[in-house]
Amino acid sequence: MEKLEKINITTKNLASGNCQVKFVVEDDQDPRYGYLLMTEPKPVGEIILEIQRKLENRRMAERNINPLFPVAPAQEDPNFYLFSA
Template sequence: MENQEKISITTKTLASGNCQVKFFIENEEKPQYGYLLVSEPKPVGEIIDEIKQRMERRKSSTFSMNPYLSIPQVQEDHNFYLFSA
């Protein structure tokens, strides 16, 4: 059974016009927090979906590191930062 994670966010509009989203992922085993930079304000549901997609991409890129497969290197995402709490 997969753990349900609760994601809470706070947003801040920067002087550049971009929107900084600070998010918290509440998970008993591995709580995390991070930041997402978006170019325009978005609805909360869209922001949470984008966070989930980026986390999934990061997770799949770390699990697919097989030295025998020719997989293109994943570019670093400078608009998404994730930390362990």
């Protein structure tokens, strides 16, 4: 079953015209925070869904350590930064 984290976001419009989204993932075992750079405005629901998708992609990449079936590493997203809190 998929675990749903509570994600809080704060947005800031940059001089470049992009939007910086700061997010905090509230999780008792693994609290995290990060930043997402958006090139176009999106509703809050879509931003949260995109963050959840990117977090799930990171989790899947971390779990896929099978030497018998190597998978090409996922390309890092330069617009998504994730840190441990």
